[in-house]
Amino acid sequence: MGRVSPALTAAGVRDWLQRFATAVDTHASDLTDLDRPIGDSDHGVNLQRGMHAVLAALDAAEPATPGAALVKAGSTLVSTVGGASGPLLGTLLRRTGKALGDAESADGPAFAAALRAGLDAVVALGGAHVGDATLVDALAPAVEALEAGGSAQEAADAAARGAASTDELVARKGRASYLGERGIGQRDPGAASIALLIAALTEDAS
Amino acid sequence: MSVRVVLLSHSADVARGVADLAGQMASTATVVPVGGTADGRLGTDADALEAAVGAGLDAGEEVAVLVDLGSAVLTARTVLADLPDVAAVALVDAPFVEGAVAAVVTASTGAGLAEVVAQAELARDLRKG
Numbered sequence: 001m002g003r004v005s006p007a008l009t010a011a012g013v014r015d016w017l018q019r020f021a022t023a024v025d026t027h028a029s030d031l032t033d034l035d036r037p038i039g040d041s042d043h044g045v046n047l048q049r050g051m052h053a054v055l056a057a058l059d060a061a062e063p064a065t066p067g068a069a070l071v072k073a074g075s076t077l078v079s080t081v082g083g084a085s086g087p088l089l090g091t092l093l094r095r096t097g098k099a100l101g102d103a104e105s106a107d108g109p110a111f112a113a114a115l116r117a118g119l120d121a122v123v124a125l126g127g128a129h130v131g132d133a134t135l136v137d138a139l140a141p142a143v144e145a146l147e148a149g150g151s152a153q154e155a156a157d158a159a160a161r162g163a164a165s166t167d168e169l170v171a172r173k174g175r176a177s178y179l180g181e182r183g184i185g186q187r188d189p190g191a192a193s194i195a196l197l198i199a200a201l202t203e204d205a206s
Numbered sequence: 207m208s209v210r211v212v213l214l215s216h217s218a219d220v221a222r223g224v225a226d227l228a229g230q231m232a233s234t235a236t237v238v239p240v241g242g243t244a245d246g247r248l249g250t251d252a253d254a255l256e257a258a259v260g261a262g263l264d265a266g267e268e269v270a271v272l273v274d275l276g277s278a279v280l281t282a283r284t285v286l287a288d289l290p291d292v293a294a295v296a297l298v299d300a301p302f303v304e305g306a307v308a309a310v311v312t313a314s315t316g317a318g319l320a321e322v323v324a325q326a327e328l329a330r331d332l333r334k335g
Contacts, residue, residue, distance in 0.1 A: 046249075078284055082216075082249020084277035087284040125283055174276055 007105035013069035014058050019200035021051035027196060034189040043085060043189040050081040050089075066106050067114075070097025084174060085190060088122055088135060089197075095121035112146035119143050126173060130162075133169035133176060133183070135190030138162040142198045152201040159198035163191040209313040209322045210236040210262035213306055214255055214282055215274040218242035220302075228306040232314035236267070237306075250281040259285065259295055268319035269295045270309050270326065274302045296323045304329035 008016075024031070024047050031044035057076040063069040074094030078086050096118035100106050106114065119139050128134040141158035150158070166188040171177045176188065211228070215221040221241025229237045238258045243249040255271070262269040273282050282297050289295055296319055298305055309326040317325075 078281070079251070079253045082243040082247060082251065082277075084280055086250075086252070087277065087280035091284060125280060 007107060008066050008111055009105045010063050010066050010069045012105075013063075013066045013073070014055075015203075016200055017051070017054055017058070017069075017073055019203060020197050021048075021055055023196040023200055024048050024051050024193070027192075031189050031192060034187050034192055042083060043193070046081050046083050047085055047089075047193060050077045050086060053077075053080040065100070065102055065104055067097045067100030067103060070094065070100065073097075084126075085193065088126055088190065089193070091121050091125050092118040092139070094118075108146065108149070112143065115143050115146060128173040131169060132173045133166040133171035133188045133191070134173050135188065135194045137166050137169070137188065138191040138194035138198070142194070152198075156195070156199040156202050159195040163187060163195040166191045207318065208236070208267050209309075209317070209319050210238060210265075210267045210269045211306065211309045211313055211322070212238045212240060212255070212258045212262070212269055212271045213302070214250055214271060214278050215239070215241040215302065216248045216250055216278060217274075218246075220274065224303055224306050227303070228310035231307060232311045235310045235314040236262070237310055238262075250278045252281050252285050255281060255285050256288075259289065263289075263291060263294060267294075268322075270298050270313070270319060270322050271295065272298045272300060272302055272305050272309060272326065294319065298323050298326045300326040300329045301332075304332055 028044035028048050031047065035043035054073045054076045057072055058069060061072050063072050070093045074090040074097060077093065078090035096114045099114035099117035100110065123129065123136060128136045130137055130140050138159045141162040142155040145155040145158040168184060170181055171183050176183050213221050213225050218241035221239035225237045225239035240254045240258050243251050259269050259271065271282050273279050286292060286295055286297055298309060305326040308329045309322050312322045312325040
């Protein structure tokens with residue numbers, strides 16, 4: 001499986017997000033099912049709509065750097081999704097992109113550091129931490145795996161384990177928190193989406 | 207400097223209805239409803255919020271933003287974080303309907319942003335039972 005290093009380019013970001021959009025298409029009904037008991041059953045379809053808009057925006061703007069591509073993608077998600085996943089996922093991509101700056105490409109350590117900046121921005125925005133049954137439970141372990149020099153596959157595995165861990169957690173943020181202990185046994189839809197996003201890193205290295 | 211009150215809701219009907227209700231009590235204040243997504247779904251539209259806030263700043267006003275639920279808070283924080291002149295804009299921590307009425311009535315007296323925010327946030331402590 002591919003590593004994020006040596007060089008994530010603007011085209012690489014486009015390929016990554018294309019694979020993520022395809023995964024969202026494939027899993028839209030699963031994501032919506034996860035959203036049904038605790039939300040308004042629109043997570044999958046909202047994210048689908050957002051990612052189709054992201055790909056169209058990237059094709060129209062043709063950003064020259066991975067940073068610019070991620071900022072464009074994140075801004076598009078913020079304006080098109082309409083639910084919490086818009087600002088949260090949008091902020092993740094935008095801040096990751098801003099952290100990459102004007103670099104033509106990002107190697108593994110640079111990408112890990114940028115994704116850390118994105119994670120920090122999401123935590124600042126939503127106020128959730130690991131253990132609150134949110135997307136942070138999938139994202140934080142993935143960032144840690146990349147920071148430790150792990151491959152994209154190792155990051156994807158860490159994200160998947162993190163998403164699975166939300167099954168047994170009591171949600172403390174967002175609408176799912178209204179359910180309290182009745183939410184146990186339910187995977188957080190945002191964490192499931194992040195696991196797909198990180199898994200989509202795996203097939204591309206350049 | 208007058209204060210514009212922007213009401214961000216997941217629902218266009220809710221935003222408009224609360225704007226009507228609050229505006230009826232204080233017709234001189236500027237109240238801007240921002241509800242639903244650009245394609246008419248339930249949800250919050252970051253671009254529309256940015257436009258509503260930007261129009262107020264362009265007009266030389268201060269802007270108080272009230273929001274309804276969960277992701278409206280995240281949308282508002284995200285949009286406000288991108289603004290250059292954040293001192294003239296405040297996200298109000300208040301219940302949507304009660305806070306909107308308090309904000310609009312206070313704004314109609316010519317009070318500044320800090321006073322509008324303070325009065326709206328007092329609405330949090332209104333007991334109903």
